[in-house]
Amino acid sequence: MCIEKENKDFKNPIEYKLEKKDGNARAGVIQTPHGEIKTPVFMPVGTQATVKAMTREELEEINSQIILGNTYHLYLRPGDDLVNDFGGLHKFMRWDKPILTDSGGFQVFSLGDLRKIKEEGVHFRSHLDGSKHFLSPEKSISIQNNLGSDIMMVLDECPPGLSTREYLIPSIERTTRWAKRCIEANRNKDKQGLFAIVQGGIYEDLRDKSFEELYEHDYGFAGYALGGLAVGEPREDMYRILKYSTPKLPENKPRYLMGVGEPVDMLEAVEHGIDMMDCVQPTRIGRHGTVFTKYGRLVIKNAIYSRDDRPLDEGCDCYACKNYTRAYIRHLFKAGEILGQRLATYHNLYFLLKLMDNAREAIIDGRFKEYKEEVLKNYAMGKE
Numbered sequence: 001m002c003i004e005k006e007n008k009d010f011k012n013p014i015e016y017k018l019e020k021k022d023g024n025a026r027a028g029v030i031q032t033p034h035g036e037i038k039t040p041v042f043m044p045v046g047t048q049a050t051v052k053a054m055t056r057e058e059l060e061e062i063n064s065q066i067i068l069g070n071t072y073h074l075y076l077r078p079g080d081d082l083v084n085d086f087g088g089l090h091k092f093m094r095w096d097k098p099i100l101t102d103s104g105g106f107q108v109f110s111l112g113d114l115r116k117i118k119e120e121g122v123h124f125r126s127h128l129d130g131s132k133h134f135l136s137p138e139k140s141i142s143i144q145n146n147l148g149s150d151i152m153m154v155l156d157e158c159p160p161g162l163s164t165r166e167y168l169i170p171s172i173e174r175t176t177r178w179a180k181r182c183i184e185a186n187r188n189k190d191k192q193g194l195f196a197i198v199q200g201g202i203y204e205d206l207r208d209k210s211f212e213e214l215y216e217h218d219y220g221f222a223g224y225a226l227g228g229l230a231v232g233e234p235r236e237d238m239y240r241i242l243k244y245s246t247p248k249l250p251e252n253k254p255r256y257l258m259g260v261g262e263p264v265d266m267l268e269a270v271e272h273g274i275d276m277m278d279c280v281q282p283t284r285i286g287r288h289g290t291v292f293t294k295y296g297r298l299v300i301k302n303a304i305y306s307r308d309d310r311p312l313d314e315g316c317d318c319y320a321c322k323n324y325t326r327a328y329i330r331h332l333f334k335a336g337e338i339l340g341q342r343l344a345t346y347h348n349l350y351f352l353l354k355l356m357d358n359a360r361e362a363i364i365d366g367r368f369k370e371y372k373e374e375v376l377k378n379y380a381m382g383k384e
């Protein structure tokens with residue numbers, strides 16, 4: 001039972017309104033300073049102030065409601081101070097809908113040459129030029145303030161997927177201390193929301209520990225993310241934790257699952273009550289010629305498609321599927337033509353945004369279970 005705890009000295013700029021539940025699946029609306037987001041929602045990742053290969057107009061065309069910016073990358077290049085001088089990320093990249101920025105921690109752990117995790121923060125070397133840098137909770141908030149995102153993430157440690165309890169327990173406790181420091185550092189309390197990140201690996205009791213420690217400061221958080229998943233743990237462990245932890249998150253705030261973007265996993269997450277997801281997969285695999293279809297993934301460079309006059313996905317009404325054949329898009333990839341990467345990216349993003357839109361409709365109509373079963377049955381058939 002989550003008891004409402006509000007700190008009256010500031011209003012969270014992020015408001016969540018639950019519209020309909022169907023089991024634990026939920027449809028809702030998130031109000032942000034840059035407009036509303038209908039959930040469940042997929043968030044395309046725009047790492048370096050661009051969703052790779054997509055223009056802003058194309059992102060609007062496919063009804064993208066919110067995009068992600070990566071703090072680590074933008075801090076290193078072009079610099080959060082430069083972005084701030086141009087009025088923040090919205091103005092710099094001409095995106096006037098909501099933006100969520102991560103804390104930079106995950107990229108430091110996965111990209112930067114991590115020197116050491118200390119109580120005060122992480123020392124690392126840039127993956128660009130090896131220069132030395134330091135990221136603390138306060139520094140992360142300052143960078144995200146400069147970027148002017150609508151939703152900021154706390155600086156946390158995302159332990160490797162199968163970390164032991166002995167490693168996880170002190171890591172969770174430091175992540176909680178860092179989260180508290182982020183609240184204190186978030187000077188624009190009325191301009192940007194701050195999400196907490198629940199850790200705890202694949203252990204239910206450690207998930208409870210992490211959440212309860214963070215919920216102590218619920219007044220400072222506009223939403224809750226489930227971190228520490230999709231980092232190499234077995235799928236059944238991720239599903240078990242999703243089923244256990246998601247329904248325990250506050251009902252009146254957005255719930256964000258970090259790093260998930262495979263159709264089957266997304267519907268599993270929605271079933272347990274997740275509202276928001278992000279993942280680089282759809283854009284990354286798109287650039288390499290793998291696309292999502294109703295009947296599973298399809299690798300367009302495969303010779304079997306050389307004379308295939310069907311669209312990438314026969315059930316899709318996106319620009320790429322309405323105008324081009326598999327044969328043509330395969331040719332573009334074989335010829336190294338950039339348009340191939342653009343069309344595959346466009347389609348993959350459209351596919352996931354549509355999947356979430358259809359899930360939202362199914363929840364509102366009270367038929368989510370049937371919807372999920374239908375999608376999984378077809379997806380498991382493998383591409384025809």
Ligand SMILES: CNc1nc2cc3nc[nH]c(=O)c3cc2[nH]1
Binds near residue numbers: 157197227228229231
């Ligand atoms: C691709 N999978 C994945 N991307 C993630 C990003 C994250 N950021 C902060 N904290 C996390 O725990 C975290 C977990 C993640 N899993």
Ligand SMILES: [Zn+2]
Binds near residue numbers: 312318319322347
């Ligand atoms: Zn399509």
